[in-house]
């Protein structure tokens with residue numbers, strides 16, 4: 001049964017090569033977008049959701065409004081005013 005062993009060996013090599021390319025694809029796919037965004041430092045900025053229009057805004061750039069001990073962030077003065085009038 002020497003032929004059977006060769007077939008098994010070939011299948012094992014094929015599986016290992018498939019797994020290797022599969023994991024290699026995952027790792028290269030996971031590291032590439034990180035390299036692209038690391039220069040901008042955008043992911044360290046906390047995002048807040050405007051409760052009026054639903055837009056996500058950077059907390060450092062957004063307009064703030066405090067109500068009931070909570071801080072709300074808004075994309076524009078118009079949204080902030082709408083929120084203050086409704087609450």
Ligand SMILES: [Zn+2]
Nearest residue numbers: 050053075079
């Ligand atoms: Zn808004």
